Amino acid sequence: MRFDVAIVGAGVVGCAIARELTRYRLHVALIDRECEVGLGTSKANSGIIHGGHRAHEGSYKGATEWRGNQLWDELAQDLPFGYSRIGDLTVAFDDGDIEHLHMLLDQGRRRGVSGLELWEPERLQREEPNLSHDVKQALHAPTSGVVNPYEACFALAENAVRNGLTLLLEHTVSAIERRDDGFTVTTDRGVLDARFVVNAAGVHGDAVARMVGAEEAGLRFRKGEEYLLDKRLVGFVTRVVFPCPSPTSKGILVIPTYDGTLMVGPTATWSEATDLTTSAEGARAVFEGAQRLAPGISEGDCIAEFAGVRAVAADEDFAIGTTRVPGFVNVIGIQSPGLTAAPAIALDVVELLQGEGLGLEHDDGFVPGIDAPIRFAQLDAEEQARVVRGDPRFGRIACRCEIVTEGEVLHAIERGARTMDGIKFRTRAGMGRCQGGFCAWRCMRLLAETLDVEVSDVTKRGGASWITLPRLEVEHA
Amino acid sequence: MTETSHYLCIGCPLGCRLEVETEGDEIIEVRGQSCKRGDTFARQEHVDPRRFVTTTVAIEGAPWPRLPVATAEAIPKHLMREVCATLHTLRLEAPVELGDVVLRDAHGTGVDVVATRSLGRR
């Protein structure tokens, strides 16, 4: 198969670029080594749409943060994913911090970020009574929001596939060769040709660039640990809360996620590209930092933890652009605010490809949306009754902590979930306080039955992440 | 020449450390127990330790693929694994009733293995 564009890496940036390209009459391939989209950096981050005032001026980050921010509303209208503009607060504890607030305020105003406002302690305590009473002043940015980044990836990819994208999961790219009329991309499951290649390979960005002799970004890897708290704390804090950064740390945030779970983190430590471990020191730093902002937060409320790794370019900025290899575009070093910037980056990359010679002809058949999945728990009683009458599978609870029905799990499988994580990140089954104790068997059985495989073939997230051995009768034979 | 063997009493959560002193085949003394049950347990455990075995057997046509079973009496401890190995080879067919014998006279112990629940047809 010959493609016009092959995108290596199906994180949020790769998915956004892929979807943007399917607006045109093009054959596009999106390639990822994992068994689901968005399983790398895109899954494990703070899930924040930054307000637009935060990234430094004069950087690619600064140029895309506010543009990206504004594009998310349209994305969220077209596609179903958890997204809410809840606003953020940067809080100051001393005069140095207050200076920082003013710097952010000026920076935001210069960019045209609307609604920025300084709040005095009285206002702050009225709006967010559970924040520390030691806060001297806060900067409120109503433009900021939260998003479920994995849901955004699933929706972008599903929509792109609907518009003709070829999605090649569990394909690991091992070589890219430049030829006269394009590239030969070798994967562990076959070879494909493409006229243009986009390198959106996240932590593998430099390795992919090296395959074809393009510029590398001097990537290093920064790990962030995040901790999720019990739903009991819903409403405890209603906006994303940032401390002012210190010379040594960007600080620990308190993040009310779209689903109402409070998340605290991230740490920021140099690590290996594949190091997704959490640590006792990380937990200590996170809870100390979070308690400084909101003293009522307790380590005892933790129900889950995870770590994500961001690829950091040598100059700390995004490394986006054409390379010395014609037709090969780098989109690497995408760290914070990469999620915010992703829709803007996608537009920029389309433009870069056009500059490299890619012809763009609008595809009139492009459909911007996909059907929203049913979220049973969010329906009112009458709607729930109607849904169950239509399909009794929605009357069977799969996950009791998050009230997810078997119908939702089956729909997720129909829409591409192949693993337990794929189900979890599409439906929330297994995300609650019992962490899968109740629903895991149900989801395993539904996956095996629907995909017509053995339960022992079901994995947590592909690869060697098996959950059980073969049936006892087989084991004993 | 006397020998001392050590056992942990399973009669209650006190978990008394029992000592059985023997000369040849004869038990001379049991020490360390807090009650009569400890004495009885130590003598049995020293001469002929026995255990109940509970496991599952493959079953076809039932709502679940495994039927829970148990030995009707305690069997000699050293035969536990062998009895399980034999049970692993069985393939039952639903329906089965609570108490049905699934393996008669397991390994010549005179003890049957029985179903510990009923499983009807799916």
Added chain:
Amino acid sequence: MPDLQPWQLERRYDVVVVGGGPAGLAAAVGAREQGAERVLIVDRESEPGGILQQCIHHGFGLHHFKEELTGPAYAQRYLERVLEHDVDIVTDAYVLDVDPTRRVSLLSGRHGRTEVDAGAVVLAMGARERTREAIRIPGTRPAGVMTAGFAQKLVNMAGYLPGRRVAILGSGDIGLIMARRLMLEGAEVVGVFELMPHANGLTRNVVQCLHDFDIPLHLSTTVVRIHGHDRVDKVSVAPVDEALRPRMAEAWEVPCDTLLVSIGLIPDNELARALGVRLDPVTTGPVVTSTMETSRDGVFACGNTVHIHDLVDWVSQESQLAGGGAGAFASGRRSSADNVRLVPGRNVRSCVPHTITTDREHTVFLRVTKSLAPCSLRLGEVYERPLRYVVPGEMVTLKVRPRFLQGFHGGNLHVDVVPREEAAA
């Protein structure tokens, strides 16, 4: 299996029991025996019996049926009694909500999203297991880390082994029993690691599940890190100091493909919480009266939803009482109000029920905070009884008779367990 057809489900029941495990089954019987005409059990599984169905080992029924049964046998015996009592049961059904007027919102594939009005409600949802996340073990998050109860369901009901080399964190009874189960099914259990200086489970389980199979039990030791990208490939374990802090310099690695976590149960109380029922911060279950009524009128609770039991027989007894209370409430009968508040005193962690009366006999369940032997149990200044021993892992059951409380006319009654020599002094 019993499951009502849609046309058989009534709009109104005298008593609705949430949960068809051992607590719910006994509550239904209790309700019928105390005059409730129409009783409904709602169970989320495809058959009643709850967690008993996966507990295929012995240890159930010695008090209640006067013989030692396996979990499934106990469930089946009890279910037969329930059916003799003409109780309605819906399975594969979930209670979404109970409102203060005791209108119960139900969800099931067969009955749809529907509502049932209850004269009284019994909460019998049981407990859930504490997870790896609850104690925050650092490291990676691979497949192969699971609770002991989940592994138990996989092995005993679904018929799958979770792995070949298994490490177990926590020496509670479920973990010990799973160690034996896995060995009998052909897996190798490489060790049980217990944070405390003593095993948490019963001695007989330590002997029969670990010693019999030469499985090492490492006391005062915990898992400090999980390794492996896709699947667990090893865990790091370390001894802990007296403050239970790991001594990392002495950590060592244990190769394994599975880590079972058996670190205790937590009452499942989302419905109670949503209903605004008052909860005991120690047990995390509802505060209950001598008839197991919660702070909400006509809402009763029993079993592991209220406090974690170690014997199902006591669950049945307590739940029969709760069901009886609910049945009487629904029939418009109320017994005399409680006039004694039990206050956990020295070495006592919790008392259930939280209040009793001076005019009837009550069974009170205590948990102690530490092991004492021999010792004395005291009720305020009015009653004292010698005990051979108490341990935190075993619930203390005390029948409080009216004559014990002669001369006590109500109010706070402190419950203490003190060392014998102190008691004598």
